[in-house]
Amino acid sequence: MARKVGDHYQYSGAVHVHTTVSDGTKTLDEVIAIGQSAGLDFLMLSDHMDLAGREAGGEGKYGKMLVLIGYEHNDEDDIHHYLIFGSPGVYPREMSAKEYVAAAAVDGALGIIAHPDEIRPKEGRHPPYPWLDWSVEGYDGIEIWNQMSEWMEKLTAWNKVPMAFSPRKSMAGPTARLLKIWDEVSMTRKVVGVVAVDAHAFAIGVGPLTVQIFPYKVHFRTLRTHVMLPERLSDDFEIARDQVYAALRDCRAFGSNMRWGSADGFQFTAENSSEKAISGGSVSDVQNTRLWVDLPSRALVRIVGNGSTLLQTESESVDYAVTQAGIYRVEAWKGKRGWIFSNHIRVGI
Ligand SMILES: [Zn+2]
Ligand SMILES: [Zn+2]
Known part of the structure; x- marks a missing residue:
């Protein structure tokens, strides 16, 4: 819900959400309905290498909630994950990170480096997908905090049970390493820091049980990216879309973990x-x-x-x-x- 704070209207949303178009566990319609009931002002979906939801006309205003559909690009080695919103299509998989970041910038798309700081061991079922090439230029933003990524980084055989049953309790915050990278690059130009949920609602086996980690509704009430707009979010989809993208590009944003209280009014x-x-x-x-x-x-x-x-x-x-x-x-x-x-x-x- 819009909230006027100072001279700006604040809106909060969930960034980086997967559906059954790739490896999420709920359909676009189901995720949208959950987003609405969680009170999101905007929802930014990003399935892996696929814009099927956007091509099917899924973007739009759903009641008061704005739904934006981009995608998550990865290179052939499956590292350098990059959220791209507003590109004409999915870029070729053969492109290097440098090339797809540049292509998105040329096309005027919004590009955000996803979960850059994953360092967990490469072995095992969930290898890390870090960002390694920091010589790349022209990205608009960095996920300074990725919920699924932090959860996976902390997971061990010993803490699997409490981590599975109380997933929000384990969330601590962005890493100092990543904040340092963000501060350094921000000294040279504007780079927006966003907090991302990376929602899939995966199920994992915990002993004899199967537990769904972070159901969508939990994600949507945890990490929120807030944007600050000089005017109210438009009822017109295209204007509203551009308002949110412009705010992010301009760094008129902050991130919060709702688990510790609403950040409305910050x-x-x-x-x-x-x-x-x-x-x-x-x-x-x-x-x-x-x-x-x-x-x-x-x-x-x-x-x-x-x-x-x-x-x-x-x-x-x-x-x-x-x-x-x-x-x-x-x-x-x-x-x-x-x-x-x-x-x-x-x-x-
Ligand atoms: Zn990813
Ligand atoms: Zn993802």
């Missing part, structure tokens, strides 16, 4: 006497700028500037005086559990 701004910016924006005056953070409830807040933690405090709101030029973002944690992650505001650069 606010992060940079202000001085003549300028004001939210994530994705910039202000030019360094010496007179203050960063303001408002949270829906008390949490451990970190102000991160140019990749370093500059302030850490337990609070519901923070006011921080900027002293040097750079890129600034905010993290909010509930104890050791990641809750809200903003995108960057640029100050004096």
Whole structure:
């Protein structure tokens, strides 16, 4: 549901969702119905190497929920997974990561690097699908947190039972390694950080039982990507689609784990006497700028500037005086559990 916070309307959605078009376990219609009942404002579907849902006319407004259908590209070695929204079709599998990232950019599609940080052992039934080639340029975003990926990374033979029955409890947050990569690349240009569910609703065997890991409805009430729009989301599908893609491209977004409370109302701004910016924006005056953070409830807040933690405090709101030029973002944690992650505001650069 739209929520006006400051000068912008906030909407939240689920990014990176599979259906039976590839290896998900529910059909497009079923996933859409679950998304609606979970109260999503938008749903971004991305089956592996397949746009059948979009070709069948599946994109559109379903009641108040916007459904966008892209796909997840992988190279021939099945690494370098890349979410692509708005491409004319599925690019050839023979392309290298460099080539399909470039092709998507040329076609004006939105491209997001998926689960780049998987490092689990290659042996076994679920090998990692990391992003290895960081020399690639031109991607629009990075999944800074992938729910299924974090769950798989943590899974061992010993914790399989609690992990299967309480999958949300295990979620900690983005890895420091990945946040560092994101901060570094963001110093050179805008790269949106999104949180992704990577929903499949797989079933796994736990002893004599078969347990469905992260049913869609659980995913849809956990990691949400929030976008901030200057105007309400349009009732016209194509305008609404472009509003969401533009917000993501512009980094007017933040991610949250709903498990620790709704992030609706979260606010992060940079202000001085003549300028004001939210994530994705910039202000030019360094010496007179203050960063303001408002949270829906008390949490451990970190102000991160140019990749370093500059302030850490337990609070519901923070006011921080900027002293040097750079890129600034905010993290909010509930104890050791990641809750809200903003995108960057640029100050004096
Ligand atoms: Zn993938
Ligand atoms: Zn996936």
